[in-house]
Amino acid sequence: MQLHVIARGKIGRSPEGEMVERYGKRIAWGFKVTELPDRGGQMPPPASGPVRTVALDERGRQLTSTEFARILERWRDDGVREARFLIGAADGHDEALRDSADLLIAFGAMTWPHMLARAMLAEQLWRATSIVAGHPYHREG
Structure with a gap:
C-alpha cells in the first residue's frame, strides 16, 4: 500500500523536511509526499484501486500508535x-473535505506547526509500519 502525504505549503530545505525525508526512506510500504499551494491547486489523482483518505484535523480521533498501525x-x-x-x-x-474523509486524526489538543506535523506524521507512518512488521522500534507501555 502506498502511503501518500498531501500537504499544503512548501517545506523546503529545513530540519522538518529532513525528518520527513529520513522517516520516509525507512517506510517499506511505499511513501510519497505531494505539496500543494496554501490555496487552490489540484489534488493529485488517486492510485487505481481502493483509496482511503485521512485528514489531520483538530477534531479528529486521538489514536495510539498501535491503534493507528492496526x-x-x-x-x-x-x-x-x-x-x-x-x-x-x-x-x-473545509467541512466538505472533513465529511468526505474516511478518518480524521489529531495529534492531541494542542496546535502544531504544519511543517512539524508533517515530520510527526512521517514518524508515525514509519512507526505504524514497523509495528505491523513486528519490528522492535515501538515500545508500548
Missing part, C-alpha cells in the same frame, strides 16, 4: 492501494 494494517489487508494523509493550510480543512 487501521493501516486492516486497510492494506483489505486491498487498499493508497492511503492519503491530508495536511491543510493554516485554516485547516
Whole structure:
C-alpha cells in the first residue's frame, strides 16, 4: 500500500523536511509526499484501486500508535492501494473535505506547526509500519 502525504505549503530545505525525508526512506510500504499551494491547486489523482483518505484535523480521533498501525494494517489487508494523509493550510480543512474523509486524526489538543506535523506524521507512518512488521522500534507501555 502506498502511503501518500498531501500537504499544503512548501517545506523546503529545513530540519522538518529532513525528518520527513529520513522517516520516509525507512517506510517499506511505499511513501510519497505531494505539496500543494496554501490555496487552490489540484489534488493529485488517486492510485487505481481502493483509496482511503485521512485528514489531520483538530477534531479528529486521538489514536495510539498501535491503534493507528492496526487501521493501516486492516486497510492494506483489505486491498487498499493508497492511503492519503491530508495536511491543510493554516485554516485547516473545509467541512466538505472533513465529511468526505474516511478518518480524521489529531495529534492531541494542542496546535502544531504544519511543517512539524508533517515530520510527526512521517514518524508515525514509519512507526505504524514497523509495528505491523513486528519490528522492535515501538515500545508500548
